[in-house]
Each structure stands twice: as C-alpha cells, then as structure tokens.
Amino acid sequence: MPQLEKDYIDTGKMKYVFMDFPLPMHAQAMKASEAAWCAGDQGKFWEMHDRLFANQNALAPEALLKHAEVLGLDAAQFKQCLDSGKHAAQIKAAMAEGQKAGITGTPAFLLGFVEADGRVKATKKIPGAVPYATFKAAIDEMLSSKK
C-alpha cells in the first residue's frame, strides 16, 4: 500500500477509495469501522484507519477508546458517537455496494473509471493478498487502455 500510494495516488494517476466491509463473523469489525468514521467526525479518519490496521488485535471497545485518546480526539464525543452507532448505516451502505458487485470476502479490490454521475464503473477485480507486481500490472493495463 505505501508503494501504491507513492507511485499512483500521490502522482495523481489514481484515486483510492476505502469501503468498509466488516464481515459478520468478525465480531469486532463493525465497531472498528465505526471508530474510524467517528474519528473522521473529528477530522482524523485516516489516522484512526492506519492505527486500527496496525493494531488488529486491539479492537475491543476499551482499546478503541484508547486509540482515540492517543490520537488526541475529544473522548466524550468519540464515545458518544461509537455508542450511538450513528455511522452504522453508512458502513452498511458501503457493504451493500460491495455485495452488489459480487464481493464476498476481504480484502478485495476493484479497478475502474469514474463515470459522469460520480459512480465508478469497475472492470477489474483483484482478490486480496496479491504481490505489488500484480496490482501494478493491473493498474498499468487500465491506465494504458484509457489513452
């Protein structure tokens, strides 16, 4: 991911969109997704996102509060956001989009171009856990097809 960011996202060749897909069999995944959204309310979505990925074994409710504290978030506001489940609908909407596209497991990547209405017409699917070279080949093929 850091290499992708450097080669394609920072250079303006590609946008990256994170869509939550918390699988029901992972009991803590939903609240972890909500935690990132709640941090986003305070302008720190990506900071929480990176922190959660780096600490995948620390996702219990008290661990989430601790992450918020470390990131310097307003603790009361964060806790209230998490407890209310105010972002659950958005996360479920993201999941529903994935399911419509045939996604069943995580991680899974789609590549496509933005349409006039802002939606993305994906024409390539990359299953998760593949080497960087596989991503690079798929992205380069997409970029050259558009020229």
Added chain:
Amino acid sequence: MKKLAALSVFVILTLFFTQPGFGQTSEELKSLREEIKALKQGQTAIQKDLQEIKNLLQTRPAQPQGPPPFKEAVVSIDAGHVKGRREAKLVMIDFSEYQ
C-alpha cells in the same frame, strides 16, 4: 491283486449308485441356464441404460466451475473514504475491514 479288483468293484458300484444324482444335477443345470439367461438380459438392459446416460452427458453443455468471473460493476462510492487528486479518473476501491 484281489484287493485291487475289490476296490474297482467298489468304485464302479459307487459310481453306479450315484447315477440318480446326475438326474438332479441336470435339473440344477437347467435352472442355472435360466439364471444365466436372466442375468444376461439384465446386463443388456444395464448397457442400454449406460449408453443413454453417455449420450445425455455428451449432448449437455459443459457446466462452468465455481462462480462466474468478474466482468464489470457500477459502484457508488458515496459511503467510501477517498484519497488522491480530484483529476484522477482511475479509481481503486478497497473493500476491507480492520479485524
């Protein structure tokens, strides 16, 4: 020499007296033949069925294995978080979770 002759007589007599047994054996042979005939008929029927199954399998189109390959999907990214420059038209969508 005398002993041998006596033994021969005994053997002949034994063979002679078991003669009625041959009658019984021919009865058995008859029913065996009928049984074999029935078995052959059954085999012919099975072979016919097999050929029919073979023909069916050959005419049926090959079934694709597993889920169909991904072709395309139009995805709304309203519920996603975006990184990158506005002008980039190519988008990578990452469906993922933290656990």
